[in-house]
Amino acid sequence: MKNLIKADKEIYSIIKKEERQQSECLIMIPSENMISQAASEALSSCFTNKYAEGYPGKRYYQGTGNADELENLVMERVKKLFKVPYVNVQPYSGSPANLEVYFSILKPGDKILSLGLDDGGHLTHGSSVSLTGKLFKIINYHLKYGVLDYTEIEKIALKEKPKLIIAGFSAYPGIIN
Numbered sequence: 001m002k003n004l005i006k007a008d009k010e011i012y013s014i015i016k017k018e019e020r021q022q023s024e025c026l027i028m029i030p031s032e033n034m035i036s037q038a039a040s041e042a043l044s045s046c047f048t049n050k051y052a053e054g055y056p057g058k059r060y061y062q063g064t065g066n067a068d069e070l071e072n073l074v075m076e077r078v079k080k081l082f083k084v085p086y087v088n089v090q091p092y093s094g095s096p097a098n099l100e101v102y103f104s105i106l107k108p109g110d111k112i113l114s115l116g117l118d119d120g121g122h123l124t125h126g127s128s129v130s131l132t133g134k135l136f137k138i139i140n141y142h143l144k145y146g147v148l149d150y151t152e153i154e155k156i157a158l159k160e161k162p163k164l165i166i167a168g169f170s171a172y173p174g175i176i177n
Helices: 002-007 009-024 037-043 065-082 094-105 131-135 150-160
Strands: 111-115 137-141
Touching: 002 009, 094 131, 111 150, 137 150
Parallel strands: 111 137
Antiparallel strands: none
16 A cells, blocks of 8 residues: 555545554454455456456447456356356346345346344345335334244245245344254
């Protein structure tokens, strides 16, 4: 960060404080984790300057050959790792990834059963401030004594018959059975 410290000492200082916090504190948020130094270097590479909209070989802009090569390599590695024939590695966060799933299997107004935000669910699991909470009918299940109550979840699912049941959470460090 030799260039950043010269250009903006305040931002450099804040980043260093965050690095220290991440190395010294245990933050119990499942969606936060420590990545390897190699991954950090790749994520801060010159590809952050690239706008490669579309898919490899079918981009909307010129000069995306290297982006195509990188994306194809990553897709092949993910297919091999998960033993699947197709992957999409483009979503840059959980929110767009969740929306891709929703839009591929749901229509506006369809029901989603998900863990309530106050119990550790994610904003994209149907919060009213998220597009999902505006487009879909959200039914929440809740934790009972800090754990998932599968009997209650099943009861709600049978009654409501949601098109999608979300069995994941953002701020709950439990294990899904």
